[in-house]
Amino acid sequence: MNFEERERARREWQAKRNVPLDVDVQRDALLALFDAVRAEEEWTRQKLNQLITRYIHAGDRPVPKERIVDAYRQLVARGVIPFERALLERLQLKPIRTLSGVTPVAVMTGPYPCPGKCIFCPEAEGFPKSYLPLEPGAQRAEEHRFDPYAQTFARIRTLETMGHSTDKIELLILGGTWSVYPRAYQEWFVQRCLDAMNERDSSSLAEAQRLNETAAHRNVGMVMETRPDYVTLDEVRRLRALGATKVQMGAQSLDDEILAANKRGHTVADTRRAMRLLRLAGFKLHLHWMPNLLGATLESDRADFARLWGDPALRPDELKIYPCSLLEGTELYARWQNGEYQPYTEAELIELLIACKAMVPPYCRINRVVRDIPASYIVAGNTTSDLRLVVQREMRARGLACQCIRCREIRNEKITRAELRLDVLTYPTDVTTEHFLSFVTPRHRLAAFLRLSLPLPDAPCEDILDEVRDCAMIREVHVYGRALEIGAESTGEAQHAGLGAELIEHATQIARANGFKRLAVIAAIGTREYYRRLGFELGELYMAKGI
Ligand code: SF4
Numbered sequence: 001m002n003f004e005e006r007e008r009a010r011r012e013w014q015a016k017r018n019v020p021l022d023v024d025v026q027r028d029a030l031l032a033l034f035d036a037v038r039a040e041e042e043w044t045r046q047k048l049n050q051l052i053t054r055y056i057h058a059g060d061r062p063v064p065k066e067r068i069v070d071a072y073r074q075l076v077a078r079g080v081i082p083f084e085r086a087l088l089e090r091l092q093l094k095p096i097r098t099l100s101g102v103t104p105v106a107v108m109t110g111p112y113p114c115p116g117k118c119i120f121c122p123e124a125e126g127f128p129k130s131y132l133p134l135e136p137g138a139q140r141a142e143e144h145r146f147d148p149y150a151q152t153f154a155r156i157r158t159l160e161t162m163g164h165s166t167d168k169i170e171l172l173i174l175g176g177t178w179s180v181y182p183r184a185y186q187e188w189f190v191q192r193c194l195d196a197m198n199e200r201d202s203s204s205l206a207e208a209q210r211l212n213e214t215a216a217h218r219n220v221g222m223v224m225e226t227r228p229d230y231v232t233l234d235e236v237r238r239l240r241a242l243g244a245t246k247v248q249m250g251a252q253s254l255d256d257e258i259l260a261a262n263k264r265g266h267t268v269a270d271t272r273r274a275m276r277l278l279r280l281a282g283f284k285l286h287l288h289w290m291p292n293l294l295g296a297t298l299e300s301d302r303a304d305f306a307r308l309w310g311d312p313a314l315r316p317d318e319l320k321i322y323p324c325s326l327l328e329g330t331e332l333y334a335r336w337q338n339g340e341y342q343p344y345t346e347a348e349l350i351e352l353l354i355a356c357k358a359m360v361p362p363y364c365r366i367n368r369v370v371r372d373i374p375a376s377y378i379v380a381g382n383t384t385s386d387l388r389l390v391v392q393r394e395m396r397a398r399g400l401a402c403q404c405i406r407c408r409e410i411r412n413e414k415i416t417r418a419e420l421r422l423d424v425l426t427y428p429t430d431v432t433t434e435h436f437l438s439f440v441t442p443r444h445r446l447a448a449f450l451r452l453s454l455p456l457p458d459a460p461c462e463d464i465l466d467e468v469r470d471c472a473m474i475r476e477v478h479v480y481g482r483a484l485e486i487g488a489e490s491t492g493e494a495q496h497a498g499l500g501a502e503l504i505e506h507a508t509q510i511a512r513a514n515g516f517k518r519l520a521v522i523a524a525i526g527t528r529e530y531y532r533r534l535g536f537e538l539g540e541l542y543m544a545k546g547i
């Protein structure tokens with residue numbers, strides 16, 4: 001895609017998003033649509049589309065499909081119609097986005113040089129390394145000139161317009177390698193994201209954090225991306241001081257020769273060490289793994305994927321599988337032109353992904369199986385971005401199942417406490433014993449889970465922050481079900497049935513039975529109030545209580 005084509009695509013995309021919304025022109029049609037939506041007995045997404053076409057798109061200046069919820073909210077705000085939660089839920093076009101209980105908001109740091117020289121990594125002027133101008137997240141960030149406040153504020157507004165609850169926000173900070181950005185920039189960036197959630201300015205990061213404890217949009221998780229060789233105990237401390245709860249790292253391969261051939265600039269030992277430091281500090285561990293790198297084969301990739309689970313020093317909590325994409329302008333592209341590299345065919349990739357998914361243990365969540373790169377950038381190889389669905393269908397047809405967290409989440413099923421049973425999965429790592437506690441339905445669907453790490457007596461003390469030495473550590477508590485607004489009444493959804501508190505009680509008993517006297521939790525800033533109610537006290541970086 002050349003420059004003009006890219007610009008045209010960008011203009012079309014922006015034009016689509018900026019249609020002015022005039023509810024008065026279609027007011028009667030909108031009211032008729034709402035009546036029809038309310039009157040339907042059985043509700044499906046297809047019905048919504050059909051009704052929108054019938055009532056709205058028959059008119060002269062149709063309200064865009066994406067803005068129906070916005071139009072509904074405007075009419076409610078003006079007192080034309082009363083607010084009805086059930087109606088709003090039916091009007092939501094993409095309910096899936098908040099089904100895992102929290103609403104993700106992704107923002108991107110500004111362009112900054114990355115120390116990496118990875119041969120597959122694209123570079124686009126004006127964007128952080130590895131991001132491409134037409135990727136939706138990158139476009140949104142550029143539209144706001146990578147300003148953290150503007151990005152966070154606009155994203156919250158958009159999600160509200162689409163009808164999502166925005167009181168629990170997981171902030172994902174994307175862009176190159178977080179750890180190489182200047183410290184002052186990091187602090188300013190996080191402070192301004194929090195200011196947008198707090199809907200007011202602050203004079204320091206500490207103040208923004210304090211305000212967020214009781215803000216309307218609470219930060220219930222914060223994620224940064226970095227490289228394994230940049231994780232040191234000092235870096236771990238800094239990440240925690242900013243409020244981070246999860247770290248995404250590119251492991252890419254667990255074979256030093258492949259890492260070297262692709263000029264990753266780090267070794268598998270670096271990945272292991274980074275995992276150890278972050279695990280002992282209670283972080284949620286999210287790895288990226290990349291099949292089809294230069295030098296890899298289908299067989300070597302299969303063996304490599306097995307190492308993620310076989311090696312106790314790895315065993316990540318979450319994983320993104322990003323099959324290497326062949327992009328113009330990269331060194332890999334030149335190697336492909338020379339005949340040194342060949343991308344897998346789509347059929348080969350599907351077979352590999354099936355084999356990988358069948359290996360995933362129940363404590364891990366596979367967040368993605370391909371990176372959503374617009375197909376126009378990809379020179380050769382897979383361009384199907386919904387490969388996950390293809391893989392799922394094929395696995396079902398063969399009687400195989402992926403037991404990862406994502407595939408077992410209850411989504412918006414109605415459940416009652418009585419049908420849930422507690423399941424405890426224990427597995428060792430190089431420095432801890434992990435306890436994965438979950439509430440599951442009779443069909444093994446997951447309603448809630450908790451990750452408890454018990455450090456081994458011989459875990460190296462120089463790798464543990466003083467504040468949490470000798471503590472059992474809760475690394476994650478997650479309750480599924482539609483993200484209800486804080487304090488909203490539960491109608492059978494899991495979030496407000498107190499499942500989180502029950503899991504914490506079970507974790508406390510396990511920690512006590514294993515001889516621990518203190519229990520710490522890596523509490524996100526916006527969950528501090530919740531943990532205070534459960535008797536935890538805020539220390540310097542963690543919340544903890546005697547048990
Ligand atoms: S470390 Fe990440 S951003 Fe940097 S060159 Fe490698 S893949 Fe690209």
Ligand SMILES: [Zn+2]
Nearest residue numbers: 366402404407
């Ligand atoms: Zn899965």
